[in-house]
Amino acid sequence: MATVDIDLPHVKDHDHDPHHHGPAKGLGRWLFTTNHKDIGSMYLIFSLCMFLIGGLMALVIRAELFQPGLQLVEPEFFNQMTTMHGLIMVFGAVMPAFVGLANWMIPMMIGAPDMALPRMNNWSFWILPFAFLILLSSLLMEGGAPNFGWTFYAPLSTTYGPPSTTFFIFGVHIMGVSSIMGAINIIATILNLRAPGMTLMKMPLFVWTWLITAFLLIAVMPVLAGVVTMMLMDIHFGTSFFNAAGGGDPVLFQHVFWFFGHPEVYIMILPAFGIVSEIIPTFARKRLFGYPSMVYAVASIALLSFIVWAHHMFTVGMPLVGEVFFMFATMLIAVPTGVKVFNWVATMFRGSMTFETPMLFALAFVVLFTIGGLSGLMLAIAPVDFQYHDTYFVVAHFHYVLVPGAVFGIMAGVYYWLPKWTGHVLNESLGKFHFWMSFVGVNITFFPMHFVGLAGMPRRIPDYALQFADFNSIASVGAFIFGLSQLIFVYNIIHNARVGEKATAQVWDGAHGLEWTVPSPAPYHTFSTPPKVD
Amino acid sequence: MTKALLALGLSLAGSSAMADWQVNLNRGVTEISNAVFDLHMLIFWICVVIGVGVFGVMFYSIFMHRKSKGAQAAHFHENTTVEVVWTVIPFLILIGMAIPATGTLMDMYDTSEADVDIQVTGYQWKWRYQYLDEDIDFFSNMSTPREEIYNEAGKNPNYLLEVDNPLVIPAGKKVRFLITANDVIHSWWVPHFAVKKDAIPGFINESWVRVDEPGVYRGQCTELCGKDHGFMPVVVEVKPQAEYEAWVAAQKAKQAALADAASQSYSIDELIATGEGVYQRVCAACHAPNGGGVPGAFPAITGSAIATGPIADHINIVANGKSGTAMQAFKEQLSAVDLAAVVTYQRNRLGNAVGDFVNPSDIQNY
Numbered sequence: 001m002a003t004v005d006i007d008l009p010h011v012k013d014h015d016h017d018p019h020h021h022g023p024a025k026g027l028g029r030w031l032f033t034t035n036h037k038d039i040g041s042m043y044l045i046f047s048l049c050m051f052l053i054g055g056l057m058a059l060v061i062r063a064e065l066f067q068p069g070l071q072l073v074e075p076e077f078f079n080q081m082t083t084m085h086g087l088i089m090v091f092g093a094v095m096p097a098f099v100g101l102a103n104w105m106i107p108m109m110i111g112a113p114d115m116a117l118p119r120m121n122n123w124s125f126w127i128l129p130f131a132f133l134i135l136l137s138s139l140l141m142e143g144g145a146p147n148f149g150w151t152f153y154a155p156l157s158t159t160y161g162p163p164s165t166t167f168f169i170f171g172v173h174i175m176g177v178s179s180i181m182g183a184i185n186i187i188a189t190i191l192n193l194r195a196p197g198m199t200l201m202k203m204p205l206f207v208w209t210w211l212i213t214a215f216l217l218i219a220v221m222p223v224l225a226g227v228v229t230m231m232l233m234d235i236h237f238g239t240s241f242f243n244a245a246g247g248g249d250p251v252l253f254q255h256v257f258w259f260f261g262h263p264e265v266y267i268m269i270l271p272a273f274g275i276v277s278e279i280i281p282t283f284a285r286k287r288l289f290g291y292p293s294m295v296y297a298v299a300s301i302a303l304l305s306f307i308v309w310a311h312h313m314f315t316v317g318m319p320l321v322g323e324v325f326f327m328f329a330t331m332l333i334a335v336p337t338g339v340k341v342f343n344w345v346a347t348m349f350r351g352s353m354t355f356e357t358p359m360l361f362a363l364a365f366v367v368l369f370t371i372g373g374l375s376g377l378m379l380a381i382a383p384v385d386f387q388y389h390d391t392y393f394v395v396a397h398f399h400y401v402l403v404p405g406a407v408f409g410i411m412a413g414v415y416y417w418l419p420k421w422t423g424h425v426l427n428e429s430l431g432k433f434h435f436w437m438s439f440v441g442v443n444i445t446f447f448p449m450h451f452v453g454l455a456g457m458p459r460r461i462p463d464y465a466l467q468f469a470d471f472n473s474i475a476s477v478g479a480f481i482f483g484l485s486q487l488i489f490v491y492n493i494i495h496n497a498r499v500g501e502k503a504t505a506q507v508w509d510g511a512h513g514l515e516w517t518v519p520s521p522a523p524y525h526t527f528s529t530p531p532k533v534d
Numbered sequence: 535m536t537k538a539l540l541a542l543g544l545s546l547a548g549s550s551a552m553a554d555w556q557v558n559l560n561r562g563v564t565e566i567s568n569a570v571f572d573l574h575m576l577i578f579w580i581c582v583v584i585g586v587g588v589f590g591v592m593f594y595s596i597f598m599h600r601k602s603k604g605a606q607a608a609h610f611h612e613n614t615t616v617e618v619v620w621t622v623i624p625f626l627i628l629i630g631m632a633i634p635a636t637g638t639l640m641d642m643y644d645t646s647e648a649d650v651d652i653q654v655t656g657y658q659w660k661w662r663y664q665y666l667d668e669d670i671d672f673f674s675n676m677s678t679p680r681e682e683i684y685n686e687a688g689k690n691p692n693y694l695l696e697v698d699n700p701l702v703i704p705a706g707k708k709v710r711f712l713i714t715a716n717d718v719i720h721s722w723w724v725p726h727f728a729v730k731k732d733a734i735p736g737f738i739n740e741s742w743v744r745v746d747e748p749g750v751y752r753g754q755c756t757e758l759c760g761k762d763h764g765f766m767p768v769v770v771e772v773k774p775q776a777e778y779e780a781w782v783a784a785q786k787a788k789q790a791a792l793a794d795a796a797s798q799s800y801s802i803d804e805l806i807a808t809g810e811g812v813y814q815r816v817c818a819a820c821h822a823p824n825g826g827g828v829p830g831a832f833p834a835i836t837g838s839a840i841a842t843g844p845i846a847d848h849i850n851i852v853a854n855g856k857s858g859t860a861m862q863a864f865k866e867q868l869s870a871v872d873l874a875a876v877v878t879y880q881r882n883r884l885g886n887a888v889g890d891f892v893n894p895s896d897i898q899n900y
Contacts, residue, residue, distance in 0.1 A: 069684065076761050350610075
């Protein structure tokens, strides 16, 4: 690795072992770093910032929806908030957080010294802040930010889109490039840099889920790039891909978008499956039940994700045969997902459980993700979906799988591995306080959305009929509880990560895996000589 | 835990159907909507049973198999029989759900042998209803006043779910809807009919309904269609056959009266007076009630080159729209009188003072 030579002058100052030197000093360390731990930290901090910005937008939405009538924002701005909230949470918060965890943990879990392609790793992180700077700057442009929903259906986003759409397209391209490079790097690392003896079927589940996720990313991010490029052509170069008046097809947009969009949904949940599959055995002090079936289940979910996209489009007027095919294919996903949930429960069964913060988040993940999964099964039934489609029932469903699903998964991972990163144990009481506030907040926010959705409230509306008022007020109160309790998380990380009690190498007494064999905090370079795995 | 709460909520909901705390789907008023409701409840209860089973075992483990109670971890980590069982059983349950669902879907798709055909067209942000067999064609705009939306007046019970011209259909007849859109994608939804179909420019989607019980049924647009997506309700009035026929006759008389009105001449003051109402109903959503527009999104009328330039250009853009923008062709939506009135109003009010006007008879040429 060439950077080792660049850093050499510093080695003399402070290091006794020329093969194990620390990071460079100052800003340059972060700009030019090729170290997987530095890049992992930057991804995670970036993702936390985006989570807070996207969260603020969610609070604007919930504040406006606290009561019927327009109080705080105009519909035009409301639509910009829903759009930006979705885009930022999906592409800015959840995805980079998983890439950050992958950067930190995958090399340490498979006994590799670093990622396989460290320079590309640096590049794939550093283009990301610019993508979001471009996207966020559109809020200040004339005509405002994108206002057509995170799904940006044409022709609302093409012929009828605001001028900032072009900046949005550019931003999406950069995010896509970043994701694809990250995915290539992860695949190259996992397939080439495993320690001797670490066969594929011995890899930790988190590594497995990321390997499969990375293939999904490589398969679908180019499709997203394609669809936004077609939009760009429609807007600026006179084509009519999505313009019916020019012989195009607005439904084509939805097919291409959801061919990306559905696998994207699994990109945001599979690594969380991996994290939870690491945490539950640790705190149940019992081996993961059904490891091979877990791997096969993740692989089948990933494969099925390519043939179910049109269940997002049951109301576009597909032929009957199409509806039936996509309904059956979607219902099939329940089988491997069920296998995963059953395996987690079987892992807990007859274990010896303790309930530290990471375990609490993991348990909440299992319960609340399952609720989201069951409402997903309801949504799969095409004739009933006509009643659910584009109502708050859908909003409730995907927030249950994304917030207490993906986001709780990420938080569980952070609480679980942070002592390894910083060398300090997090404050358990604060962690539990954060957990319970989040758990209560999330349910108060999203559970009533099932009710208003079933009662007939469409999504993406800034104002609503009077019969939806009560549950909307409750949801808004819950959103503020959930939002504010994330400040506990931020405080806990910043404060305790610096001054908390020293962590041992093992950290959690039931933890197994290579990452727990290195000291806490993990040295700047780990596994320069590969460990031997039996 | 939360599942049980939902179940409790659902049983309470049975007693008060339209309460503010409604937690479940409406059963609706058609055979299809009843079938959909039953499917929904079937799947819901299956989910509840699965949830109770899974969470039951999980909470049992959490309470019984905890270290603080001295639980020792067992060593098993696979069991082929169990794993095959919990793969196969869900698969069978799914087949059990898929069969009735497919049946209902097939009924929904059977649009043959309709008694009445109505074309439903989504516009930003209103619906147009054209009765294909009867020469009836009108637009349906939300009629909730601005003051109620901006909290300057109390909200009426049908807040945001009321329109000026509801769709009227006969009871007991099979009504087929041909659904399309003029600009962006909309979606036409009436929960009590279990009919939701996207309105897509360039496509015609079909759906149908047979309602036996006369009444007023309300729904909304359910596909994000721009700024006023939340303000384009659907209201359907189901009338007994005789009343429906009377309504059809009245509509035809109204259209004849409109044609007659178009041949009259009006003074500039009369036109401005009519034009103000038309402007606030049709134009103000984008160009703002005071004519100021929305900077960067929708141009102002006040001082605009078109509203203060040659009147022919002004009429042309109002009548034919501007392709590639949200400006629609209003000659289909407004009567000749309304068109003439609104053009005259825009040229002489909202901070403009051109002083000229146009009569309905001159509009026909555009």
